[in-house]
Amino acid sequence: MTLDTVDLVNHRLAADLDEAFPDLIRETQHGIYSGIRRLVPSAADAEDLAQETFIRAYRALSAYSTERVLELKLRSWLWTIALNLCRNAARTRSRRPRTVVLDRDAVAPGSGPEAEALAADENARWAEILGRLPAAQHHAVVLRHVVGLTYSEISAVTGRPEGTVKADVHRGIAKLQEASHDR
Amino acid sequence: MTVEDNLAGLATEAPPALLPQVLLETGLADGYVSHPGPTGNMFVAFNSRGISSIFLGDDPSDLDARFEAQFGRPAFPVTGLPSRLERSLDRSLRTRRLGNLPIDWTGMSQFQQEVLRKTAEILPGEVRPYSWVAKEIGNPRAVRAVGTALARNPVPIVVPCHRVVRNDGHLGNYYYGTEVKRTVLEAEGMDVDTLEMLAGRGVRLTGSDTTNIFCHPTCRDARRTTARHRVEFRSETEARAAGYRPCLHCRPAA
Numbered sequence: 001m002t003l004d005t006v007d008l009v010n011h012r013l014a015a016d017l018d019e020a021f022p023d024l025i026r027e028t029q030h031g032i033y034s035g036i037r038r039l040v041p042s043a044a045d046a047e048d049l050a051q052e053t054f055i056r057a058y059r060a061l062s063a064y065s066t067e068r069v070l071e072l073k074l075r076s077w078l079w080t081i082a083l084n085l086c087r088n089a090a091r092t093r094s095r096r097p098r099t100v101v102l103d104r105d106a107v108a109p110g111s112g113p114e115a116e117a118l119a120a121d122e123n124a125r126w127a128e129i130l131g132r133l134p135a136a137q138h139h140a141v142v143l144r145h146v147v148g149l150t151y152s153e154i155s156a157v158t159g160r161p162e163g164t165v166k167a168d169v170h171r172g173i174a175k176l177q178e179a180s181h182d183r
Numbered sequence: 184m185t186v187e188d189n190l191a192g193l194a195t196e197a198p199p200a201l202l203p204q205v206l207l208e209t210g211l212a213d214g215y216v217s218h219p220g221p222t223g224n225m226f227v228a229f230n231s232r233g234i235s236s237i238f239l240g241d242d243p244s245d246l247d248a249r250f251e252a253q254f255g256r257p258a259f260p261v262t263g264l265p266s267r268l269e270r271s272l273d274r275s276l277r278t279r280r281l282g283n284l285p286i287d288w289t290g291m292s293q294f295q296q297e298v299l300r301k302t303a304e305i306l307p308g309e310v311r312p313y314s315w316v317a318k319e320i321g322n323p324r325a326v327r328a329v330g331t332a333l334a335r336n337p338v339p340i341v342v343p344c345h346r347v348v349r350n351d352g353h354l355g356n357y358y359y360g361t362e363v364k365r366t367v368l369e370a371e372g373m374d375v376d377t378l379e380m381l382a383g384r385g386v387r388l389t390g391s392d393t394t395n396i397f398c399h400p401t402c403r404d405a406r407r408t409t410a411r412h413r414v415e416f417r418s419e420t421e422a423r424a425a426g427y428r429p430c431l432h433c434r435p436a437a
Contacts, residue, residue, distance in 0.1 A: 018211055018256075025202050033197035047198050054205040099265060100207045100214045106243075106260035108199035117195050126193065145190035176186045 014069040017061055025054050028075070032082055035147040039086045039139065041127045043116055049089055053082040076156040079149065083139060083157055129179045136160065137172035144169045203259040213254070214261035215246070220276065220340055221370045222363055228258050229268060233285025236337045239359050253337070254290065275341050279307035279371055284341055291337075294325075298332040305346040307371040309401040310378070311433070312350040312387075318436040326350070334358060340367070352382030352400070373401065381415070388416040388435055390427045397422040402433035 009027075012020035032053055037046040057078055061069060116123060130138055139158060143149045151169075155162040206212035213235050215228040220239065226246055228236040235254065238246060243260070250258040264272065268285065275284040281303040288296050297320045305311050313333075317326045329347075336344040339358065345367045349355035354375065357364035365375050381389075381400055390397035391408040397416060398405035405413075416422040419435065429435050 021209070022202070022206060022211060025205055029197035029201055030194070033201065034194040037195065038193055043198075047201060050197065050201055051205050051208070054201075055208050058205075058209040058211075098204065098208060101262045102200050102204045102207060102214075103260040103262050104200050107203060118193075141190065145187050146193045148191075148194075173186055176190075180186060180189075 009074060010070050010072060013061060014066045017058075017069075021058055021061070024057075024074070028078060029054070031075075031147050032078060035079070035142050036082055036086060038126065038130055038142045038146050039083075040089060041131070043123075045089060049082065049085050052085055053078060056081050056085075073153070073156065075149065076153040079143065079147070079153070079157040083143075087135075129176060132179070133172050133175060137168045137175070140165050140168035141172035141176070145173075203257075206257065207259060207261065212256055213250070213258040214264075215250075215258050216261060216264055217243075218264075218272065221367050222359075225340065227264070227272065229264060230287055232287040232289060233268070234272065234338055234341065235287040237339055237341065239339065239363070272341070279343070281341055281343075286338055286342070292332075294320075294322075294328065295332040295335065298329050299336060299338075299342045299344075302333065302336075302344055302347055303342050305343060306403065307343070307346075308373050309399070309403065309433075310346045310348045310368065310373065311399060312348055312352070312436070313355075314350045315399070315434075315436040316347055319434070323436070330356075348378075349382075350387075351385075352378065352387055354379070384415075385417050386415040387418060388422055390414045390416060390422060390425075395427050396430050397427040397435060398430040399433045399435050402430055402435075404430055404432055 009020070009024060013024065029050065033046060033050045036049050036053070037043065040046050040049060060081075064072075118126075130142070133141065136158070140154055143154045143157060144151070149157070151162050151165050154160075154165045154169075158165065160168070203212060207214050210231050213228045213230045215226050215236075218225050218227045220237075222239050224239075224241045226238040226240070226243060227234060228238075228250060236250060236258075238249070247258060263269070271282070271284045275282050291299070298316055301316050301319050313326045313329045314323070316333075317323050317329045320329075322328075333344040333347055334356065336342055336358075339345065345357060345364045347355075354361050354364050354368075368375050378400065381387075386400065388397045389400045389405050389408065390413070391405075392412050392414055396404070397419075414425075414427075416425070416427075419429070422429075
């Protein structure tokens, strides 16, 4: 499932949600997780919020009409859900209890939230410098350069005009450049 | 290296637990746990509708593939059963009765559901022939189909398909082998040797000459009859010809 085949994905979701939804997760989870990971401070929260994004997406899709599913721009729609969850999480910091909890050690030993590609100090440094950006710039920079959304997609996700989004990204990048020169 | 390159390098793989946990939470996958059973370890799979599947054994290695092949959705190991389901399962295993244990009946034909629900009425320590199940569900000629439905019972032990035996009284087949069937029955207090001996002599029904009632040999009423008053029959016709009537509890069909 790539952007070229998005229509096909919409059709599959509309035809048989339960059959197609796992593939939607497989194809979009890395982008969703990567982005959320740079929007919230901890890996555990990022994983939890990424799960919650897909759970809410599934429940919404179950309730949508066929026409609505066919018209969805899936990537920006998923990111609208994800970004809202990140904003709310920043306010409440409460994790949602799961009714059934995967046995991680049986599925993929040593894959807990602490098993990250980047070293802990690298993660902390990025959390710190991204966290110093104003929220709109932080969101726009992550969505553009970590996730790879287009400006028009980011505009749909954040509800800000495309020109404003471009300015957010450029100002954010400029501040990150300054921060890296200061080091 | 530009800031943009650094940011692009932050893209990472989602943790492997993400997908399974979402599928569990949305009901697109079942969870499973290890649980002690009458023959040792069991793997118990479940979803929001109830218990979907039980596998007897210790080796989980091909469990995922077998489950997906049978049910068309994945199953993942989880840390525990939801507490209400666990209490219900423990009660069911302790009392050896299905009771109010929720079972996921979806994916079973109406016929198979009827066969399994009827089978769940057979009390521990008793057995009934396939023909009894067929007659009880109002389909006396479907004996072979009853056998097939029981052979495909996805929830052995809690739906006690081991309590259904051949029409001639011999133990008959079991998914996990006749020896396992014997073990489970004996754990329930059944005297399997005596049952096999009666079957070997062609005895399908027993009666009491004080009440003139005939039963399946393992009916709790039949077991109360003392040896002095017990009479043996090879068929219902023979029992009726001798002036006996069928027991109202076990409703013999043989």
